[in-house]
Amino acid sequence: MSRLWEKGLPLDERVLRYTAGEDHKLDARLVPYDVRGSIAHAEMIADQELISSDDRDAICAGLNELLTSFEAGHWEIQLEDEDVHTALESRLTDAIGAAGGRLHLGRSRNDQVLTALRLYLRDAADDLSTRVSQLRSSVTALSKRQGEIELPGYTHMQHAMPSSVALWCGGFDEGFADAEAGLLAAQRRINKNPLGSAAGYGTPGLALDRNATTAKLEFEVTQEPVTAVQLSRGKAESALLFEITLLMQDLSRMASDLLMFYTQEFAFIKLAAEVTTGSSIMPQKRNPDVLELLRASSATSQGCLDESLMITAKLPSGYHRDLQRLKSPLFRSIDLAVESVDIMAYLLDGLEFVADNIHLDDGIFATAEAYRLVQEEGLTFRDAYRQVAKQYAK
Numbered sequence: 001m002s003r004l005w006e007k008g009l010p011l012d013e014r015v016l017r018y019t020a021g022e023d024h025k026l027d028a029r030l031v032p033y034d035v036r037g038s039i040a041h042a043e044m045i046a047d048q049e050l051i052s053s054d055d056r057d058a059i060c061a062g063l064n065e066l067l068t069s070f071e072a073g074h075w076e077i078q079l080e081d082e083d084v085h086t087a088l089e090s091r092l093t094d095a096i097g098a099a100g101g102r103l104h105l106g107r108s109r110n111d112q113v114l115t116a117l118r119l120y121l122r123d124a125a126d127d128l129s130t131r132v133s134q135l136r137s138s139v140t141a142l143s144k145r146q147g148e149i150e151l152p153g154y155t156h157m158q159h160a161m162p163s164s165v166a167l168w169c170g171g172f173d174e175g176f177a178d179a180e181a182g183l184l185a186a187q188r189r190i191n192k193n194p195l196g197s198a199a200g201y202g203t204p205g206l207a208l209d210r211n212a213t214t215a216k217l218e219f220e221v222t223q224e225p226v227t228a229v230q231l232s233r234g235k236a237e238s239a240l241l242f243e244i245t246l247l248m249q250d251l252s253r254m255a256s257d258l259l260m261f262y263t264q265e266f267a268f269i270k271l272a273a274e275v276t277t278g279s280s281i282m283p284q285k286r287n288p289d290v291l292e293l294l295r296a297s298s299a300t301s302q303g304c305l306d307e308s309l310m311i312t313a314k315l316p317s318g319y320h321r322d323l324q325r326l327k328s329p330l331f332r333s334i335d336l337a338v339e340s341v342d343i344m345a346y347l348l349d350g351l352e353f354v355a356d357n358i359h360l361d362d363g364i365f366a367t368a369e370a371y372r373l374v375q376e377e378g379l380t381f382r383d384a385y386r387q388v389a390k391q392y393a394k
Contacts, residue, residue, distance in 0.1 A: 027084035143169035182243035189236035193219035234312035252298035272350030304329035
């Protein structure tokens with residue numbers, strides 16, 4: 001297996017394992033995106049008469065066939081491949097001959113991986129936004145089913161003012177709507193075309209048309225100057241991870257509320273049997289494990305964000321292999337967010353508030369009484385506040 005940077009020198013197996021890391025596993029999700037970016041690049045360099053139209057056609061057909069066979073499970077990226085780029089190019093060259101070796105003209109793995117990654121991130125952000133919209137539908141459905149049920153509103157873990165299921169749902173729905181908007185906003189950094197910047201300093205002597213690949217790949221802009229591309233590594237990733245972290249914090253807080261409501265002391269809600277688990281020792285137990293794991297998930301998301309930010313924090317300009325480490329926290333956070341949003345929507349669909357178990361303390365209406373005194377008896381709010389407070393000073 002010949003890697004893209006191979007110069008014919010021996011490579012210690014330990015070095016390969018360390019430098020390739022998890023890339024051969026992580027890159028599986030990038031195969032369709034690397035194929036798409038490679039086809040756009042091949043078409044562009046053919047239009048610039050840097051390769052023949054016959055080579056272009058062979059490259060594009062070969063790449064599409066490789067994608068089809070990959071999706072059918074006929075091959076996978078191996079450690080010896082090192083990454084998705086070598087895996088595709090080496091198999092392409094085996095399939096179509098010398099034309100496969102012409103594909104890399106005018107690009108580096110540095111801009112190649114970033115192109116594939118940004119295409120993936122664009123789809124991942126859109127997909128997660130769609131799932132959040134579906135979660136909001138579950139929240140809205142719960143509000144319509146049981147919105148009129150009164151709930152105590154809490155401050156400092158004490159009954160504070162009256163609330164309801166509709167108000168509780170509405171607060172989280174606004175947070176999830178904000179998450180949708182945040183995921184859309186993250187696209188600003190994602191939707192920049194790095195292709196053609198090569199290793200970070202362009203392609204001297206080659207007349208590339210970078211705007212052509214921008215159009216083919218539906219990026220919003222061509223990233224300029226070429227030296228800005230490597231400086232931007234980690235920014236789109238961290239922007240998306242930040243929005244995911246905020247989303248997961250809302251999910252975690254919703255889970256925390258529901259865990260409190262599910263205790264025997266509260267018993268405000270019932271959970272569907274299929275979203276609870278049993279105890280290995282206590283026969284009577286039905287445990288809300290899903291909610292506990294949801295509550296913990298925001299810690300993982302924040303850890304991934306912190307990891308991403310720290311990898312790039314003090315790097316000099318230009319490309320550095322440290323950037324390879326961005327993939328693991330990025331993919332881990334995206335996958336966890338997808339699973340968590342989906343499972344919370346599923347849980348809410350089977351959740352029921354138990355009105356008979358929900359009791360509001362008399363004092364919860366104290367603020368409303370103070371407002372009544374202001375409006376009906378003309379007291380200042382401070383005097384009304386003191387008058388009502390005396391009733392609860394016993």
